[in-house]
Amino acid sequence: MERHRALNAFITVDPELSLNQARAADRMLKNGGSRPLTGIPIAHKDIFCTKGVLTTCGSKILSNFVPPYDATLIKRCYEEGMVTLGKTNMDEFAMGSSNETSYFGPVRNPWDQFRVPGGSSGGSAASVTARLCAAATGTDTGGSIRQPAALCGITGLKPTYGRVSRYGMVAFASSLDQGGVLTQSAEDAALLLNVIAGFDPLDSTSVEEPVPDYGSKLKDDIDGLKIGLPKQYFDEGLSPEVEVLIRDALRVLEDHGAVLIDIDLPNSELCVPCYYVIAPSEASSNLSRFDGVRYGYRSEDYEDLVDMYMRTRAEGFGDEVKRRIMIGTYALSAGYYDAYYLKAQKLRRLITHDFERAFELCDVIAGPTTPTAAFEIGAKTSDPISMYLNDIYTISVNLSGLPALSVPAGFAGDLPAGLQLIGPYFSESRLLNIGHRFQMDTEWHRRIPGGFE
Amino acid sequence: MAWETVIGLEVHVQLSTNSKIFSGASTSYGAKPNTQACEVDIALPGVLPVMNKEAARKAVKFGLSVESKINQRSVFARKNYFYPDLPKGYQISQYELPIVVGGHLTIDTGKGEKRIGITRAHLEEDAGKSLHEDFHGMTGIDLNRAGTPLLEIVSEPDMRSPAEAIAYLRKLHTLVRYLEICDGNMQEGSFRCDANVSVRPQGETELGTRTELKNINSFRFIEKAIEYEVERQIDLIEDGGTVVQETRLYDPSRNETRPMRTKEDAHDYRYFPDPDLPPMELDDQFIDSARQQLPELPDTKRHRFMEQHGLGPADAYQLTSDKATADFFEAVLEQTRGDAKTVANWVNSELAGYLNETNMVIESARIDPGMLAELIDRIEDGTISGKIAKDVFRSMWNGEGTADQLIETKALRQITDSGELEKVVDDVLSRSREQVEQYRGGQTKVLGYFVGQVMKETQGKANPQQVNELLKQKLESGD
Numbered sequence: 042m043e044r045h046r047a048l049n050a051f052i053t054v055d056p057e058l059s060l061n062q063a064r065a066a067d068r069m070l071k072n073g074g075s076r077p078l079t080g081i082p083i084a085h086k087d088i089f090c091t092k093g094v095l096t097t098c099g100s101k102i103l104s105n106f107v108p109p110y111d112a113t114l115i116k117r118c119y120e121e122g123m124v125t126l127g128k129t130n131m132d133e134f135a136m137g138s139s140n141e142t143s144y145f146g147p148v149r150n151p152w153d154q155f156r157v158p159g160g161s162s163g164g165s166a167a168s169v170t171a172r173l174c175a176a177a178t179g180t181d182t183g184g185s186i187r188q189p190a191a192l193c194g195i196t197g198l199k200p201t202y203g204r205v206s207r208y209g210m211v212a213f214a215s216s217l218d219q220g221g222v223l224t225q226s227a228e229d230a231a232l233l234l235n236v237i238a239g240f241d242p243l244d245s246t247s248v249e250e251p252v253p254d255y256g257s258k259l260k261d262d263i264d265g266l267k268i269g270l271p272k273q274y275f276d277e278g279l280s281p282e283v284e285v286l287i288r289d290a291l292r293v294l295e296d297h298g299a300v301l302i303d304i305d306l307p308n309s310e311l312c313v314p315c316y317y318v319i320a321p322s323e324a325s326s327n328l329s330r331f332d333g334v335r336y337g338y339r340s341e342d343y344e345d346l347v348d349m350y351m352r353t354r355a356e357g358f359g360d361e362v363k364r365r366i367m368i369g370t371y372a373l374s375a376g377y378y379d380a381y382y383l384k385a386q387k388l389r390r391l392i393t394h395d396f397e398r399a400f401e402l403c404d405v406i407a408g409p410t411t412p413t414a415a416f417e418i419g420a421k422t423s424d425p426i427s428m429y430l431n432d433i434y435t436i437s438v439n440l441s442g443l444p445a446l447s448v449p450a451g452f453a454g455d456l457p458a459g460l461q462l463i464g465p466y467f468s469e470s471r472l473l474n475i476g477h478r479f480q481m482d483t484e485w486h487r488r489i490p491g492g493f494e
Numbered sequence: 495m496a497w498e499t500v501i502g503l504e505v506h507v508q509l510s511t512n513s514k515i516f517s518g519a520s521t522s523y524g525a526k527p528n529t530q531a532c533e534v535d536i537a538l539p540g541v542l543p544v545m546n547k548e549a550a551r552k553a554v555k556f557g558l559s560v561e562s563k564i565n566q567r568s569v570f571a572r573k574n575y576f577y578p579d580l581p582k583g584y585q586i587s588q589y590e591l592p593i594v595v596g597g598h599l600t601i602d603t604g605k606g607e608k609r610i611g612i613t614r615a616h617l618e619e620d621a622g623k624s625l626h627e628d629f630h631g632m633t634g635i636d637l638n639r640a641g642t643p644l645l646e647i648v649s650e651p652d653m654r655s656p657a658e659a660i661a662y663l664r665k666l667h668t669l670v671r672y673l674e675i676c677d678g679n680m681q682e683g684s685f686r687c688d689a690n691v692s693v694r695p696q697g698e699t700e701l702g703t704r705t706e707l708k709n710i711n712s713f714r715f716i717e718k719a720i721e722y723e724v725e726r727q728i729d730l731i732e733d734g735g736t737v738v739q740e741t742r743l744y745d746p747s748r749n750e751t752r753p754m755r756t757k758e759d760a761h762d763y764r765y766f767p768d769p770d771l772p773p774m775e776l777d778d779q780f781i782d783s784a785r786q787q788l789p790e791l792p793d794t795k796r797h798r799f800m801e802q803h804g805l806g807p808a809d810a811y812q813l814t815s816d817k818a819t820a821d822f823f824e825a826v827l828e829q830t831r832g833d834a835k836t837v838a839n840w841v842n843s844e845l846a847g848y849l850n851e852t853n854m855v856i857e858s859a860r861i862d863p864g865m866l867a868e869l870i871d872r873i874e875d876g877t878i879s880g881k882i883a884k885d886v887f888r889s890m891w892n893g894e895g896t897a898d899q900l901i902e903t904k905a906l907r908q909i910t911d912s913g914e915l916e917k918v919v920d921d922v923l924s925r926s927r928e929q930v931e932q933y934r935g936g937q938t939k940v941l942g943y944f945v946g947q948v949m950k951e952t953q954g955k956a957n958p959q960q961v962n963e964l965l966k967q968k969l970e971s972g973d
Binding site: 089090096098103106108109110112207208209210211212214215216242243244245246322323325326328329330331332334335336346350370373374375378382 | 533536537538539540541542543544545572574576578581582583584633635762764765766769770771772
C-alpha cells in the first residue's frame with residue numbers, strides 16, 4: 042500500500058485496527074463461526090463513521106473528528122469478520138464527480154495518473170482498481186459509486202434507496218444518498234451486498250424488504266430479457282468512443298438472448314436541474330450541524346458567536362461545498378421555495394414516472410454510465426456545469442430511488458468506460474445476474490492497470 | 495376610547511415519554527449536563543431520527559380530548575436556524591401537516607362558560623439549554639433536554655382578558671395532567687407559554703398588530719405580562735404611536751416587557767419536509783387504542799361529582815382540578831361512613847391547606863385515603879369530636895400514626911360514659927354556685943361557661959352534645 046501512496050486513495054490507514062481484525066478473522070476461520078467474507082480486506086469510504094477511527098468526509102471541518110460509534114454498514118462488515126484496510130479519499134461531503142474537492146487532495150486514476158478517478162467515491166474506486174483491497178464501500182447520491190467505477194474500470198452497485206442503512210453515513214442529500222459497493226466483479230458485489238443490505242430500525246427510510254441471497258441467481262439465464270435503451274442516453278452528449286463500447290457490450294447481452302428495445306425517458310433532460318435544486322437544498326440543512334460548537338474544526342480566532350460560526354464555516358468548508366450550501370439556502374428561502382424546491386419535487390415525480398412507464402415495456406434499462414472516459418485532473422474544476430453534466434446518466438436513478446449497476450464495458454484507448462444497468466425497485470439480484478453473465482463472457486473487469494498487477 | 499384585548503396562546507407541553515422523540519435517550523429532568531444526550535441528540539455526523547410512537551399516542555390523546563381532527567398522515571419538517579443549543583442547526587417540527595387540527599376548550603369566565611378554539615397542535619423536539627453562569631465569559635451547553643418531545647398547542651385569538659387567558663391555561667394544565675401526557679411542572683419547563691397580544695377599539699372586527707410574549711413560566715407572570723403589555727399598547731396608540739409586530743420578553747423583576755426581536759430581523763426558517771422521516775401514518779387501530787386510554791375528562795368528572803355526590807359547583811371544581819385529588823376524594827368516600835360533603839370539606843380545606851403550606855402534591859402526602867376515611871369514621875361514630883379530629887389530622891400529617899393509633903396512644907377517646915361525665919358535671923356545678931344562680935335567674939347564656947369548664951376538665955374529650963344535655967337537665971331540674 043505504501044507503494045501506491047501516490048494515488049492518494051486513502052485518507053486514513055490504521056494498521057493496528059487492520060491487524061487486530063485480521064487476527065480475529067483468523068480465529069473465526071480456525072474455530073468455526075466464519076462467514077463467507079471473513080478475512081476479506083475491504084476499504085471504507087471516509088463518509089462512514091468508524092468508532093475510534095478518524096472520519097473526515099473529505100473535509101477540513103471534520104479533519105479532527107473521531108466518531109464514538111460505528112455506522113450500521115461498518116458494523117455489519119465487522120460482524121462478517123472483514124478486515125478494514127482504511128478509510129478512502131472522497132470529494133468533500135461527497136460533492137463532486139472527480140475527487141478534486143477533497144480537502145486531502147485529489148485521487149489519481151490508476152489507469153492514468155494525470156486523470157481523475159471520478160467521484161465522489163474516488164478513493165474507493167482507485168483502491169479497488171489498483172487491487173489495494175478486494176472491495177470497497179461507497180455512497181451514491183448522483184452517481185458517486187457508478188461514475189468512478191466506470192472511469193476506473195471496475196464494478197459499482199448503487200442499491201435501491203432504503204436497501205442499505207444510512208445510519209452512520211454522513212448525510213449529503215438524505216433523500217438521494219445510498220450506500221453501496223465498488224468491487225472487482227458483479228459476483229463480488231453480490232457477496233458484499235449480502236453483508237450490508239437489510240432493514241435497520243435506526244434508519245426510518247430503510248425498507249423492511251426481505252434480503253435474498255444475491256449470489257444465488259448470478260448464473261440465471263437471461264434469454265428473452267428485455268433491455269430498454271433510452272434514446273436520451275445515446276444522444277449528442279455521448280462521446281462516440283464510449284458509444285461504440287456500449288453498443289458492443291449490448292451485443293454480448295444479445296448473444297445471450299436478450300432483446301433490445303428502444304424506450305423513451307422524456308424528462309431526462311430535467312434531471313440535472315432537478316437534482317441541483319434538491320441535493321443542495323437538503324445539503325444546506327444537513328451541513329448546518331458543522332458549526333464548530335460540539336465537534337470538528339473551530340476557527341481559532343473569532344469575536345463572538347456569529348463570528349465563530351462564519352469563520353468556522355468559511356475556513357472549514359471548501360468552495361464546492363459552499364457553492365451548494367448557498368444554492369440550497371437560496372432554493373429553500375421564503376419566496377423562492379415554491380419556484381425551486383417544490384417545482385423540483387414535481388419534476389422528480391415526473392422523472393420517476395418515466396421509469397415506471399419504461400419498466401412496463403422492458404425488464405431493465407441499459408446505457409452508458411458516463412458520457413466520456415476519465416478526464417484530466419483540473420480540466421473541469423473551473424466549470425462546475427460541465428462537471429455536473431458528467432453525471433447526466435446517473436442522476437435520474439437517485440431521483441427515482443432505483444438500483445443500478447455499472448460494469449466495465451471496454452476501453453476507449455487506454456481508458457475504461459462503464460455499461461450502466463438500471464432496474465426496478467429491489468431488482469438487485471437481476472442486475473447482478475446480468476452483470477455476471479456479461480462478465481462471464483468478457484475480460485474487461487479482469488484488466489489491471491500497469492504497475493498494479 | 496374603550497379598548498378590547500385580544501389574546502391567543504401557544505403552549506409548549508413537554509410530553510412525558512420515557513425516551514426522547516427521535517432517540518432512545520432518557521428524558522428525565524435534572525441529570526448532570528450532557529449525560530442524557532446520545533449521538534442522535536448531539537447531532538453527530540451520520541445519525542438519523544426515529545419517531546417515538548408514544549409521543550404520537552400522547553398527542554392523539556390530547557386531540558381526542560378536545561374534539562380535534564386527527565391527521566392520520568402528518569409530516570415532519572425542518573425548521574432551520576443556527577443556535578448553539580440547537581445541535582443539528584434545525585429543529586424537527588410539524589409545519590404544514592400537524593398531527594392535531596381544530597378543537598376547543600371550554601373555560602369558566604366567572605360570567606359563564608366560553609369556548610376557546612384550538613387551531614392546531616403539532617409535535618416537535620425541544621432544544622438544549624445555554625448556561626451563561628459559571629463559565630467566565632463563555633457559554634455552556636447542556637443537551638440533556640435536546641430532543642425531548644413537545645406538543646405545541648396553538649389557540650385561536652379568542653381570549654379577551656388576562657383572566658380568560660389564565661382560565662384557559664389552567665384548564666389546559668388540568669387537562670394534560672388528566673391525560674397523563676405531561677407532568678405539568680412549570681418550574682422545570684414542562685408547560686411553557688407564549689402569548690400573542692393585541693388591542694383594538696371596542697367594536698372593531700379587524701385584529702390589531704400583535705406582539706408575542708415569550709416563554710413565561712408561571713400563571714401569575716403570564717397574567718402580569720399580558721396586563722402590562724395591554725396597557726403598553728393602549729398607551730402607545732393613544733399617544734399617536736403604532737404597535738410594532740415583534741417578540742418581547744417579560745422581566746418579572748421589573749414587571750415590564752422588552753423587545754427581543756422585530757419582524758424585520760425575524761428568521762427565514764426555510765422549512766422543508768425532513769427527508770429522514772417518512773410521513774407519519776396512524777391507522778384507525780392506533781387512534782382507537784388511544785381513545786380507549788382516555789380517562790374521564792375534568793368537565794365530565796366535575797358534572798358527575800355534582801350529580802352523583804350532590805356537591806356544590808365550588809367543591810366539585812376544586813376536587814376535579816387535579817385528577818389525583820379527585821381520585822383521592824372518591825377513594826375516601828368509598829371507605830368511609832361520612833357523606834360526600836364531609837369528605838369534600840376535609841379534602842378541600844384541611845388536606846389542601848397542608849399541601850399548600852408545604853408546597854406538596856397529594857400523591858406524596860403521608861395521609862392516604864384509607865387513613866382519612868378512618869379519621870372521618872371516628873367522628874361519625876362519636877369516638878372523637880371534630881375539633882379533636884383536626885389535632886389527630888395534624889399528627890397523621892406528621893407521620894405519627896393512624897387515627898386509631900393516635901386516639902389510643904394519646905387517650906383521645908370521647909367520654910361517652912354518662913356516669914363518668916355526670917361526675918364531672920356535678921363537680922363543675924358544685925364549685926360554680928354563682929353562675930348556677932345566674933342561670934336559674936334567667937341568664938341561660940352562662941351555659942357556655944359550664945360547657946367550657948367541663949371540656950377543660952376532660953381535655954376536650956367529652957361529647958359536647960352529651961355535656962349540653964346533661965347540664966341543662968341538671969340546671970333545670972333544680973337540685
